[in-house]
Amino acid sequence: MNNLLSLKSRLVILLILFMSPVLAMAETLDTGDTAWILTSTALVLFMTLPGLALFYGGLVRSKNVLSVLMQCFVIACVVSILWVVYGYSLSFAEGNSFVGGLGNLFLGEVTRASMSGTLPETVFVMFQMTFAIITPALIVGGFAERMKFSAMLLFSIIWVTLVYFPICHMVWGGGWLAEKGLLDFAGGTVVHITAGVAAIVAALVMGNRNGFPTTPMMPHNMTMTVTGAGMLWVGWFGFNAGSAVAANGDAGMAMLVTHISAACGAFTWAVMEWLRYGKPSALGTVTGMVAGLGTITPASGFVGPMGALVIGISAGVICFIATGFIKRKLKIDDSLDVFPVHGVGGMLGTFMAGIFAASSLGGVGYAEGVTMGSQLGVQVIGIVFTFAWTAVVTFIILKVVNAIIGLRVSDEDETQGLDITEHDERGYII
Amino acid sequence: MKLITAIIKPFKLDDVRESLSDIGVQGITVTEVKGFGRQKGHTELYRGAEYVVDFLPKVKLEVAVASDMADKVIEAIRSAANTGKIGDGKIFVSPVESVIRIRTGETDAEAL
Numbered sequence: 001m002n003n004l005l006s007l008k009s010r011l012v013i014l015l016i017l018f019m020s021p022v023l024a025m026a027e028t029l030d031t032g033d034t035a036w037i038l039t040s041t042a043l044v045l046f047m048t049l050p051g052l053a054l055f056y057g058g059l060v061r062s063k064n065v066l067s068v069l070m071q072c073f074v075i076a077c078v079v080s081i082l083w084v085v086y087g088y089s090l091s092f093a094e095g096n097s098f099v100g101g102l103g104n105l106f107l108g109e110v111t112r113a114s115m116s117g118t119l120p121e122t123v124f125v126m127f128q129m130t131f132a133i134i135t136p137a138l139i140v141g142g143f144a145e146r147m148k149f150s151a152m153l154l155f156s157i158i159w160v161t162l163v164y165f166p167i168c169h170m171v172w173g174g175g176w177l178a179e180k181g182l183l184d185f186a187g188g189t190v191v192h193i194t195a196g197v198a199a200i201v202a203a204l205v206m207g208n209r210n211g212f213p214t215t216p217m218m219p220h221n222m223t224m225t226v227t228g229a230g231m232l233w234v235g236w237f238g239f240n241a242g243s244a245v246a247a248n249g250d251a252g253m254a255m256l257v258t259h260i261s262a263a264c265g266a267f268t269w270a271v272m273e274w275l276r277y278g279k280p281s282a283l284g285t286v287t288g289m290v291a292g293l294g295t296i297t298p299a300s301g302f303v304g305p306m307g308a309l310v311i312g313i314s315a316g317v318i319c320f321i322a323t324g325f326i327k328r329k330l331k332i333d334d335s336l337d338v339f340p341v342h343g344v345g346g347m348l349g350t351f352m353a354g355i356f357a358a359s360s361l362g363g364v365g366y367a368e369g370v371t372m373g374s375q376l377g378v379q380v381i382g383i384v385f386t387f388a389w390t391a392v393v394t395f396i397i398l399k400v401v402n403a404i405i406g407l408r409v410s411d412e413d414e415t416q417g418l419d420i421t422e423h424d425e426r427g428y429i430i
Numbered sequence: 431m432k433l434i435t436a437i438i439k440p441f442k443l444d445d446v447r448e449s450l451s452d453i454g455v456q457g458i459t460v461t462e463v464k465g466f467g468r469q470k471g472h473t474e475l476y477r478g479a480e481y482v483v484d485f486l487p488k489v490k491l492e493v494a495v496a497s498d499m500a501d502k503v504i505e506a507i508r509s510a511a512n513t514g515k516i517g518d519g520k521i522f523v524s525p526v527e528s529v530i531r532i533r534t535g536e537t538d539a540e541a542l
Contacts, residue, residue: 218476218481279475324478328479337477
């Protein structure tokens with residue numbers, strides 16, 4: 001039982017923390033845990049700045065490179081402010097089954113002495129903040145190269161408020177999905193399904209980029225993209241192994257399975273391209289890496305190395321097929337393929353976490369009285385709910401923002417490029 | 431006098447420059463250009479999306495020489511730039527009315 005508690009440390013610690021503050025205060029600070037989560041926090045922020053920013057920046061055309069870098073940077077700034085003002089409270093303060101309360105506005109209850117498990121609460125606040133930052137930044141890939149900067153900002157502010165903070169509370173902050181026993185170690189539902197679904201909804205509501213899919217819209221700097229992808233791989237160790245919220249065996253195993261899945265996803269995608277198109281590409285390889293990483297994320301605290309091999313390879317195959325299907329067959333301009341990689345990967349990983357958590361398959365085993373079937377039932381509920389909530393709320397937010405300030409730049413501005421029209425700058429003066 | 435303009439494969443530039451030096455050509459002008467001929471373009475594939483790239487990178491050489499040198503220059507370029515594969519390029523020869531050296535004001539043969 002002790003083992004199980006530590007394996008689900010995040011959920012359990014939070015439950016204890018909010019149900020019984022006196023008990024939580026009694027936990028003593030562990031310097032090893034604290035040091036690792038401080039490190040992980042830096043790694044996860046590094047994923048967004050500059051990892052994701054470079055990854056996305058290289059994939060757009062040169063006239064829009066700054067707009068994408070700028071969107072990632074400004075989202076990081078604004079979400080940080082929101083997190084302090086009310087985001088942490090809505091995510092982790094005591095509340096109802098769907099959203100946290102307002103008891104910790106402006107981090108009013110967070111002091112040097114307050115604890116979250118074996119960490120200073122300040123460290124937990126920062127660690128979780130970096131997750132809140134990267135999620136809306138991932139969505140940028142769905143509406144890249146055509147959204148007004150002002151609309152992007154307003155959308156992101158409302159989106160984290162109505163989608164990210166509540167889902168985070170439901171899954172990690174003691175909400176109903178946590179109580180149901182949903183296995184989502186590091187954000188398959190909270191981060192990847194929400195970002196992926198929001199991105200494709202944004203692409204559908206805003207419409208395709210002018211000229212898609214007949215005009216070539218090639219990545220302008222693959223070197224930038226591969227560099228950013230490398231940073232994402234490294235940063236993901238903080239994302240998943242940090243989600244153990246401790247420096248222990250769970251963190252070690254999470255790092256191991258994360259790495260295995262990234263390697264399998266990348267290599268599998270390259271092989272798929274080799275078989276189908278005759279040549280393996282750098283872009284395909286790094287895309288497979290992201291798919292492998294996104295897919296292992298929800299499962300990373302529950303599965304073993306064998307599970308990670310299967311999860312990584314499945315990510316490489318299924319996300320590869322999904323990418324072609326959505327862009328080529330459905331002709332939906334989810335410009336940087338956020339949904340097929342993160343959304344599909346998040347769903348796949350959340351489902352497979354329910355399978356490979358089985359101790360017979362090298363996982364940590366299920367809670368008492370839970371079978372693989374019942375766990376998978378819970379996983380499916382988590383996936384379907386997160387998908388539906390995100391899709392509906394994102395759709396409404398986009399319609400509201402469109403009514404207030406309009407979502408898209410003019411056709412003329414889109415042709416000229418957002419760097420000049422939105423920021424009066426150019427990415428390259430050569 | 432003749433102006434010889436050659437479009438060649440970029441990786442052949444050094445060979446062509448050397449063989450032109452060998453026959454005593456005093457100066458050339460080089461420009462990086464793009465275009466297509468019988469070779470046409472090529473396709474690039476990004477996440478399974480195929481893009482046709484119509485224009486391939488080439489190098490354009492311009493050499494102004496006395497008329498009696500023209501055949502030697504043409505032969506030097508042709509033999510140095512030839513790979514035997516499609517896309518080796520073309521050589522255009524046109525008459526030049528006059529040449530002026532800016533520094534000294536010398537004209538025609540003396541200016542070459």
